[in-house]
Amino acid sequence: MSTLLIIKIVIILVVFGITLLIAMYSTYLERKVAAVMQDRIGPDRAGPWGLLQPLADAGKMFFKEDFIPKQSEKWLFIFGPGIAMFTACMTGAIIPWGGTVTMFGETFNLQIADIDIGILYIMGFVSIGVYGIMIGGWASNNKYSLYGAVRASSQMISYELAMGLAILAVVMTTGSLSLKDIVEAQKGGQWNVFYQPLAFLLFIVCAFAECNRAPFDMAECETELIGGYHTEYSSMKLGFFLFAEYINMFISSAVISVLFFGGYNFPFMYDLGLSANAITFIGVGVFFAKIIFFIFFFMWVRWTLPRFRYDQLMHLGWKSLIPLAILNLMITGGWQIFKDSF
């Protein structure tokens, strides 16, 4: 086996591990953020500052009774959370976690695969992700679950459009679909958020909707639908659904950082006189700091804004976001032609 292959396998395992670890501690962070915002203390019993709380939660999830309703479609009921988890984990494969590293006589990128279709790969998995919720909700054979599933699917289709159009504007300014190229084009503080503020705004709103996070958590919507699509789920199947949401949040934060906030780039990265490897490792740290900030931002919004009503959600998606995204696309295109012709 070549060294490069071993390095790639190690990167895959590390990315997978970090994804799960961050998703796990996001649950802890969510409770702590909620507690701070509501002037409470939050979890503080398991370990110092309640740091072992996610482990305790996982233990509880595993030991609960794994109940499959008699009237449900058994196999689809099991597949639902599986699909949700699978699609959530797969998207991490093309995120560029860092620059190039020279080690063990090899030069390699801290990225699992830099594929030609780049960002479209993520769009593909986002569009498949809805099946987990739909199949799970339908197979439960419960009206509340079905409502949750139907709401989730119409919401995700609606917001996928605006999301795609917002990404297209970024792709047009960079001239490449590859996330690696998009990050490299933002070197030296040339962050896309300064050039595409509207696209950023549209993208982050759509990211909230795609992750089913408040204020767009129509699919769950406890006050109206009990638990939405996961009403009938228990034990680790429920855990998978909840966990997939946190992984999606992590990946969304990573994509936001990559597309609009320069990914692993940081200001003055070449003026400090550091070696290439040191810059890369600091870059990875900076990238994760950006990701964690956006995860916090997701939670901040969740505990600040009330939930949308369903018709408001549809109006926002179709009548505000999509026209704005098309306008943004036209302005971007016009600017490109203007720039090239002079």
Place this chain on the structure above:
Amino acid sequence: MLSYIFYILSGLTILTAIMMIAARNPVHSVLYLIITFFLISGQYLLMNAQFLFVVNIIVYAGAIMVLFLFVLMLLNLNKETEPQKSMKTKLAGVISGGLLLVNLLGALVKSNSSTESLPITDVGLVKNLGMVLFTDFVVPFEISSILFLAAMVGAVLVGKRHKGEMEAISE
């Protein structure tokens, strides 16, 4: 190696396509159709047509089939609500399907059975495909986009409520 993957993919595609027709439950049918789309996408990937692969997944498997599933879940069809076809319709279906099968078999037998594998090219990559679409095939491309626009306007027109309808609902 690649031809083995091709045969496995093709076999699975045909199997899921048959399952789609054979499934009694319409939701199961749609799910089998989604798997079929994925397998066909796999064929695109085998030919190094990465853009077609991902577009097939985003558009067909990810958007259109979600709408299908959406409608079927809302209707909640089951055995009791399934319309019973009369014997005459069933007979007509069997005969016309059988004739199509004979036709296809005839074409297959007469066809030149030597297979030649196309060389794997880079034309399916996004950059090359874009170049080809916007230079050599720009006229068909524009015409098909006009077609889509017309279809979209038509859909909006069909979905729009007529003048008197709105008052009738609110009353």
